[in-house]
Each structure stands twice: as C-alpha cells, then as structure tokens.
Amino acid sequence: MPSNDDILDIATAIFADKGFEGARMDQIAKAAKVNKATLYYRIGGKEALISAVLKRLFSAKVARLEQALETIDDVEERVRAFAATLVDGDHPEQFSAIMLREVAAGGRNLPDDVLPLMGRLVGALERTLSQGVDEGRFKPVSPFLTHMLLLGGCALYATNAPIRRRVAAQAPGVASLKTELPLEDVAHALADLLLDGIKKT
Amino acid sequence: MPSNDDILDIATAIFADKGFEGARMDQIAKAAKVNKATLYYRIGGKEALISAVLKRLFSAKVARLEQALETIDDVEERVRAFAATLVDGDHPEQFSAIMLREVAAGGRNLPDDVLPLMGRLVGALERTLSQGVDEGRFKPVSPFLTHMLLLGGCALYATNAPIRRRVAAQAPGVASLKTELPLEDVAHALADLLLDGIKKT
Amino acid sequence: MPSNDDILDIATAIFADKGFEGARMDQIAKAAKVNKATLYYRIGGKEALISAVLKRLFSAKVARLEQALETIDDVEERVRAFAATLVDGDHPEQFSAIMLREVAAGGRNLPDDVLPLMGRLVGALERTLSQGVDEGRFKPVSPFLTHMLLLGGCALYATNAPIRRRVAAQAPGVASLKTELPLEDVAHALADLLLDGIKKT
Amino acid sequence: MPSNDDILDIATAIFADKGFEGARMDQIAKAAKVNKATLYYRIGGKEALISAVLKRLFSAKVARLEQALETIDDVEERVRAFAATLVDGDHPEQFSAIMLREVAAGGRNLPDDVLPLMGRLVGALERTLSQGVDEGRFKPVSPFLTHMLLLGGCALYATNAPIRRRVAAQAPGVASLKTELPLEDVAHALADLLLDGIKKT
DNA sequence: TATGAATGAGTGTTCATTCAT
DNA sequence: GATGAATGAACACTCATTCAT
Numbered sequence: 020m021p022s023n024d025d026i027l028d029i030a031t032a033i034f035a036d037k038g039f040e041g042a043r044m045d046q047i048a049k050a051a052k053v054n055k056a057t058l059y060y061r062i063g064g065k066e067a068l069i070s071a072v073l074k075r076l077f078s079a080k081v082a083r084l085e086q087a088l089e090t091i092d093d094v095e096e097r098v099r100a101f102a103a104t105l106v107d108g109d110h111p112e113q114f115s116a117i118m119l120r121e122v123a124a125g126g127r128n129l130p131d132d133v134l135p136l137m138g139r140l141v142g143a144l145e146r147t148l149s150q151g152v153d154e155g156r157f158k159p160v161s162p163f164l165t166h167m168l169l170l171g172g173c174a175l176y177a178t179n180a181p182i183r184r185r186v187a188a189q190a191p192g193v194a195s196l197k198t199e200l201p202l203e204d205v206a207h208a209l210a211d212l213l214l215d216g217i218k219k220t
Numbered sequence: 221m222p223s224n225d226d227i228l229d230i231a232t233a234i235f236a237d238k239g240f241e242g243a244r245m246d247q248i249a250k251a252a253k254v255n256k257a258t259l260y261y262r263i264g265g266k267e268a269l270i271s272a273v274l275k276r277l278f279s280a281k282v283a284r285l286e287q288a289l290e291t292i293d294d295v296e297e298r299v300r301a302f303a304a305t306l307v308d309g310d311h312p313e314q315f316s317a318i319m320l321r322e323v324a325a326g327g328r329n330l331p332d333d334v335l336p337l338m339g340r341l342v343g344a345l346e347r348t349l350s351q352g353v354d355e356g357r358f359k360p361v362s363p364f365l366t367h368m369l370l371l372g373g374c375a376l377y378a379t380n381a382p383i384r385r386r387v388a389a390q391a392p393g394v395a396s397l398k399t400e401l402p403l404e405d406v407a408h409a410l411a412d413l414l415l416d417g418i419k420k421t
Numbered sequence: 422m423p424s425n426d427d428i429l430d431i432a433t434a435i436f437a438d439k440g441f442e443g444a445r446m447d448q449i450a451k452a453a454k455v456n457k458a459t460l461y462y463r464i465g466g467k468e469a470l471i472s473a474v475l476k477r478l479f480s481a482k483v484a485r486l487e488q489a490l491e492t493i494d495d496v497e498e499r500v501r502a503f504a505a506t507l508v509d510g511d512h513p514e515q516f517s518a519i520m521l522r523e524v525a526a527g528g529r530n531l532p533d534d535v536l537p538l539m540g541r542l543v544g545a546l547e548r549t550l551s552q553g554v555d556e557g558r559f560k561p562v563s564p565f566l567t568h569m570l571l572l573g574g575c576a577l578y579a580t581n582a583p584i585r586r587r588v589a590a591q592a593p594g595v596a597s598l599k600t601e602l603p604l605e606d607v608a609h610a611l612a613d614l615l616l617d618g619i620k621k622t
Numbered sequence: 623m624p625s626n627d628d629i630l631d632i633a634t635a636i637f638a639d640k641g642f643e644g645a646r647m648d649q650i651a652k653a654a655k656v657n658k659a660t661l662y663y664r665i666g667g668k669e670a671l672i673s674a675v676l677k678r679l680f681s682a683k684v685a686r687l688e689q690a691l692e693t694i695d696d697v698e699e700r701v702r703a704f705a706a707t708l709v710d711g712d713h714p715e716q717f718s719a720i721m722l723r724e725v726a727a728g729g730r731n732l733p734d735d736v737l738p739l740m741g742r743l744v745g746a747l748e749r750t751l752s753q754g755v756d757e758g759r760f761k762p763v764s765p766f767l768t769h770m771l772l773l774g775g776c777a778l779y780a781t782n783a784p785i786r787r788r789v790a791a792q793a794p795g796v797a798s799l800k801t802e803l804p805l806e807d808v809a810h811a812l813a814d815l816l817l818d819g820i821k822k823t
Numbered sequence: 824t825a826t827g828a829a830t831g832a833g834t835g836t837t838c839a840t841t842c843a844t
Numbered sequence: 845g846a847t848g849a850a851t852g853a854a855c856a857c858t859c860a861t862t863c864a865t
Contacts, residue, residue: 171372573774
C-alpha cells in the first residue's frame with residue numbers, strides 16, 4: 020500500500036505533466052495504485068491534493084536551497100549554488116513545470132502558507148547579492164529582477180527540452196538549439212552569464 | 221457579429237487566464253458573444269481554436285520582433301528591443317502566460333507550423349549576438365541560454381504580478397518585492413543586466 | 422421528445438415516491454426518457470428541479486382551490502370543497518406525500534416564491550370560516566388549527582393506504598382499518614366531521 | 623462510551639431532521655461519538671438502525687398512550703389525553719416528522735413487528751370512541767378518520783413551525799399564522815375542535 | 824451561415840459497508 | 845469488543861461536440 024508521500028510523488032509527476040486542470044483524480048489514483056475513494060479518504064480532494072503537492076514541492080526546494088547556501092561563503096559560489104539548486108533533485112523539470120504553470124495562473128492555487136516560502140526563495144538571493152555588494156564584489160543590482168532571470172531561465176530550460184528538440188529537428192540552421200547539456204551544467208552556465216554582468220570589474 | 225479575429229482575441233485572453241485545459245468552450249463562446257455551435261462552425265473545435273490562437277500569437281510576436289530589429293543597427297539596442305518586444309503589445313501577459321504554460325506542457329499543443337516561428341525567435345537573438353561578437357563588442361555567449369534568460373525573465377515578470385503582491389503583503393521584510401515598475405522598464409532593466417555580462421569590457 | 426412539463430410530471434411522481442433525497446437524477450432522466458445531460462440542460466440541476474416541482478404543485482393546487490371556492494357561496498359547501506380539492510387531481514397522493522415530507526423537513530426546499538402560495542391556502546380557509554361566523558353559522562374557531570386538521574387528515578389519509586393495508590392484514594381486530602373508500606368520499610367525511618364541531622347548533 | 627440507546631437517540635434526531643435517505647451514517651456516528659465501524663458492529667447497518675429507531679419510537683409512543691388512557695375514565699378526557707400524548711415527550715417533533723415521512727414513503731421502512739403498534743394506536747382511539755357511543759355521549763363516527771384528523775393535525779402542527787414562521791413573515795395579512803402556542807395547548811385545542819363535532823348535543 | 828437543443832463520456836466527490844488488526 | 849483504513853458503486857454535475865432546422 021503506497022504511503023501518502025508516494026501518492027504525492029505520483030500526483031506531482033502528473034500535475035507537472037498535465038497541469039492541475041488537466042490532471043484527473045482517476046488517473047492519479049490509478050497511477051498511485053490506490054482506490055479513488057482511498058485517495059479522497061487520505062488526501063481529501065483535488066484542491067487539498069494540489070495544496071499538499073505545492074507545499075511539499077516548495078518546502079523541499081527552499082529547504083535544499085537554504086541548506087546549500089548555509090555552507091558556502093563565497094558570494095559567486097552562492098549564486099551558482101542557487102541556480103544549481105533550482106534544477107537539482109530527482110525530477111527537476113517537475114518543480115519547474117508546476118512553478119511556471121502556477122505563475123501563469125496568477126498563483127490561484129497557492130495556499131497562503133506556501134507564500135512565505137516564495138519570499139524565502141527571493142530573500143535568499145537578495146541576501147547573497149547584498150552580501151556581494153558589501154564585500155565590494157557585486158554591483159548593486161535589483162535582487163528581484165536577478166531572481167526573475169535566474170529562475171525564469173533555469174525553469175524554462177528545465178522544461179523546454181521537448182520543444183527544443185522539435186524545433187531543432189525542423190530548423191537545422193539554428194545551431195545553438197542542438198546542444199544537449201546536463202541541467203546542472205546549464206544552471207552553472209546561466210549563473211555565470213548573469214554573474215558576468217553583476218560582478219564588479 | 222464578431223469576426224473570427226474577435227473570437228481569437230477572446231479565446232487568447234481566456235486561455236491565458238485559465239490554460240487550455242481550464243478554459244471552457246461555453247465560456248469562450250459566451251464571452252465572444254457567438255453561439256457555441258457557431259464557434260464550432262467557424263473555428264472547428266477546441267484543438268483548432270488552440271492551434272489558431274497559438275499560431276496568431278507567435279506569428280504576431282515574431283513579426284513585431286523582426287520588424288523592430290530591422291530598423292536598429294546597434295547591437296546593444298537590438299538586445300534591448302528584443303526584450304522590449306517580448307513584453308509589448310496590448311496584453312503582454314497573455315503571450316507570456318500562454319507561452320509559459322505551453323513550455324511546461326512540453327509543447328503538446330504547438331502545431332508543427334508554429335515551430336518555425338520559435339526557431340525564428342531564437343534565431344533573431346542568435347544573429348544579434350553573433351553580430352555583436354563580429355563587431356568585437358560582445359563576448360561569445362550561448363545564444364540559446366541567453367534567450368532562455370531573457371525570455372524566462374521577461375515572461376516570469378510579466379505574469380507574476382498577482383503572486384508578487386501576495387508575497388509582498390505577507391513578507392514586508394523583502395524590500396525588492398515592493399517596487400512596481402512598468403513592464404517596458406523592467407524589460408529594459410533585464411536586458412541591461414544581461415548586457416553587462418555579455419559586453420566586452 | 423418529452424416536454425419540460427412531462428419531465429416535471431415524472432419528477433413529481435418520483436419525488437413523491439422516494440423523497441427529494443432518495444430520488445436519483447439518473448432515474449428521473451431515464452423515466453422521463455431524456456438524456457441526463459438534457460435534463461440538466463433543460464431544468465438546471467436537482468435543486469432547480471425540486472423548486473420547479475414544488476412551485477408547479479402548489480400553484481396548481483392553490484389555483485384549483487381558489488377556482489373551486491369562487492363559484493360556491495354556501496360556507497359549509499366551501500369547507501367541503503376545500504377538503505375535496507386537497508385530494509383531487511390526477512395523483513392526489515403525490516401532492517400529499519410531497520407536502521408531508523416537506524413539512525417534516527421544515528420547508529428546507531421551499532423556494533421563497535412558493536411561500537405566498539401556502540399563505541393563500543390558509544387564507545382561503547380563513548376567509549371561508551370568518552364568512553361563516555359573519556353569517557352566524559360557524560362558531561369562531563382558529564382557522565389555522567382547522568387548516569392543520571383538514572390538511573393533515575386529508576394528506577395522511579391520501580398517503581397511508583399501503584400502511585393501512587399492511588396493518589389491516591395483520592390486525593383483523595381493528596374493523597375501521599378495513600374500509601376502502603374513494604378519496605373524495607373520505608375528504609367529504611373528514612370535512613363533515615369537522616363541520617359538526619364548527620357549526621353553530 | 624455511549625450506549626446503544628444513546629446512539630438511537632442521536633439517530634432519531636438526525637433521521638427526524640434529514641429523513642432516512644438524507645441521513646448519513648458518518649454523521650450519526652460522529653454525533654453519537656462512536657466510531658463508524660463500532661456503529662456497524664453494535665447496530666448492524668443503516669437498515670437495522672432505521673428499524674430500531676422506528677420500533678423504539680412507536681413502542682414508546684404506544685406505551686405512553688396506553689398508560690395515559692389507563693387511568694382516565696372520562697371519554698372526553700381520554701380523547702384529549704390521546705392528542706396530548708401524540709405530542710408529548712422530550713422531542714415531540716421527532717416522532718411527528720419521522721411518522722409523516724414514513725407515511726409519505728408508504729411505510730417502506732416499517733418492519734413487520736412495528737405494524738401491530740400502529741394497530742394499537744388506532745385501536746386505543748377506536749375503543750375510546752365506541753365507549754363514548756356506548757355511554758351515549760358520542761355520535762358514532764369513523765374511528766379511523768377521526769384518528770387521521772387528530773394524528774395528522776397534531777403531527778402537522780408539531781413539525782410545521784419553520785414553514786409557518788416563514789409564511790407569517792411574508793404574509794402579514796394572515797393573522798392566524800402568527801399565534802405561537804405551546805404544543806400541548808394546541809393538542810388540547812385540536813382535540814376540543816374535534817370533540818365539538820363528535821359529542822352528542 | 825447560424826443556432827437552440829441534445830448527448831456520450833467523463834469528472835470530482837460521496838456513501839454504506841467491510842477489513843485487518 | 846472496538847477501530848483506523850479501505851473500497852465498489854453510486855451520484856450530481858460538466859464538457860466538447862453534434863444535430864436538426
């Protein structure tokens with residue numbers, strides 16, 4: 020019998036793939052190998068399932084992020100670690116896909132108690148950037164805009180593989196579409212690209 | 221009697237708001253003030269409506285983009301114009317929302333004849349960047365990754381206003397969440413942030 | 422294709438038999454020979470169906486009642502006509518069953534616009550009784566209590582046939598259970614019983 | 623741990639309020655503060671619960687009725703006591719509501735062993751009336767119809783308070799709706815109304 | 824061309840009941 | 845005897861789509 024956590028794993032995968040509106044409770048129950056009524060007994064309904072998935076997803080991401088930054092002193096490394104953590108974990112594209120859809124939906128499904136987590140996400144980068152400024156190594160840039168670039172760039176890259184491949188197959192001219200790099204390297208590269216603009220020369 | 225283009229306008233707005241799965245044909249017909257059967261008669265069905273919306277959306281965006289770049293010589297200005305065009309138009313958040321959702325969905329709904337448009341989007345930036353390199357003004361950076369950052373940053377910012385406000389209301393500590401700038405200024409700022417890293421010193 | 426009125430006929434019969442909670446929309450659709458979705462398209466949902474049935478039921482009863490009283494001058498005859506009308510019509514037990522259940526339910530399902538009809542029901546009897554008093558033929562009795570007796574007695578008798586027969590079969594001793602009279606005779610007898618107490622001697 | 627009798631108390635209240643079809647085993651278990659599985663273990667299921675409630679309800683009513691009549695000799699007083707007993711007890715509206723619904727349902731849920739109780743209910747009144755005839759005080763009237771009037775009038779009045787108030791609020795014209803008397807006075811008044819018609823002058 | 828009406832196949836949810844311990 | 849967890853079968857309602865006119 021799958022645990023509630025197993026159910027959330029399955030639901031996360033399906034929500035990432037189909038979106039909240041497109042996902043079917045039947046399908047989730049079947050994929051999780053629990054009776055649909057059991058799914059309702061244990062979780063409580065679609066809305067509760069969505070909330071639980073979002074909460075777990077963002078909690079875990081923020082926890083890993085704060086943990087990662089804890090042990091790193093160098094501000095440049097911190098920025099790189101930030102980007103890397105955005106796309107780490109077992110199914111990095113799930114976090115990205117759900118986050119992108121939820122942003123597009125205006126956060127309609129975000130429970131109030133998940134919002135502070137998003138604040139901590141921005142806050143972590145904000146502190147890193149101001150520390151860099153204090154150390155005389157970073158120019159003073161808008162933390163929120165930097166966050167948008169990094170998060171948007173990482174999330175978009177993490178989820179656009181299927182489109183990229185289709186476009187690449189159709190448009191042999193655009194060379195830059197063809198490279199397939201590990202997500203981790205891409206996060207590093209994206210961070211470096213940004214850092215080049217942020218660092219004081 | 222609304223024209224097909226009027227219908228696509230309405231459909232675009234609703235798809236941006238609710239997603240393809242969340243949008244209802246009833247609602248679109250009602251909002252467009254056409255009979256539901258007429259909607260089917262003129263457009264052909266939900267899938268056809270989605271295709272038409274996506275095609276028109278990306279055609280228009282690419283057209284405006286290429287037109288904008290046509291008249292600009294300076295490579296830095298071209299990058300800024302690129303960002304600005306990503307968020308211009310009457311309802312910039314609609315393009316962003318639909319694009320983000322579609323990327324998250326793996327491009328499931330993108331008709332084949334829309335794919336070349338995405339290639340042209342990347343291609344336009346790629347040419348600008350390589351021109352900058354040729355002119356000795358840009359470092360050689362990955363055009364696709366740059367594209368991810370710029371597109372992701374702009375689209376995320378263009379759609380995250382509702383969430384940003386909720387987070388800002390709950391987390392008075394994070395100062396950078398509070399600023400509310402016009403989208404076009406933000407696009408400009410994001411481009412500058414990136415340009416700082418791309419430009420040769 | 423059955424008309425909406427045909428559907429209400431069927432729904433009334435099923436509601437009378439099973440109660441609102443016990444009736445199933447599937448069953449009503451099937452019995453009315455319309456597709457379930459058609460039932461919803463035409464009526465709007467269970468609550469709307471209940472409201473429509475209640476409204477039509479009480480409208481018709483009050484209309485027939487007021488029409489019947491219109492042409493009768495003699496106050497005793499008016500009381501008898503009142504009782505007779507309570508149990509007239511094609512399926513008198515349906516009105517009685519639905520009314521009894523609804524009273525037991527505290528009028529939970531009675532739409533606001535049906536309430537005035539109930540007022541007219543009581544009002545019609547009230548006017549008749551006070552006319553009888555004015556004419557010096559009736560003692561002054563509480564119209565509402567009289568209404569309770571007459572309505573309760575008629576409705577109970579109109580619906581209790583199945584129980585009465587079962588009890589009669591089991592209890593051969595109770596002679597008065599065995600008589601099976603036409604409903605309209607019973608209404609007449611009930612009215613006479615009451616009139617005996619109301620009439621001035 | 624609540625006794626089975628406590629459970630039946632709760633079930634009776636909920637059945638009276640919601641009807642058998644509208645009542646939920648979950649709700650009953652929760653209100654009775656027993657585990658749902660315990661409810662099944664101790665009572666046996668919804669049908670058994672309904673049977674138990676009906677049996678206890680009618681047993682108690684008949685017992686109180688026969689006990690009340692036992693000590694009264696005067697036939698008029700007996701009729702008044704009959705009416706009074708119909709609406710006595712802790713929650714008189716519960717008996718009335720359940721009885722009305724069950725009559726409307728054609729006695730579908732009445733177990734065979736409850737039927738004799740209904741016979742004794744009618745029988746008690748029948749004996750009183752024939753005694754009155756024997757004593758030369760009552761006219762010979764149908765005991766069953768008299769029973770219908772008295773039981774219907776009392777039960778209807780005992781349960782229609784919510785509707786009466788709503789109607790009264792909407793129809794200020796109908797004066798007789800406004801009086802709010804104790805149930806026991808009403809029973810007395812209803813009995814008197816009937817007695818006036820039954821008594822020999 | 825346009826549309827009011829109709830519908831097969833879902834869709835989220837509930838409920839009486841049963842298990843395993 | 846008692847119970848937390850599980851479930852098959854409904855159940856009210858919806859939706860993209862199609863007809864008939």
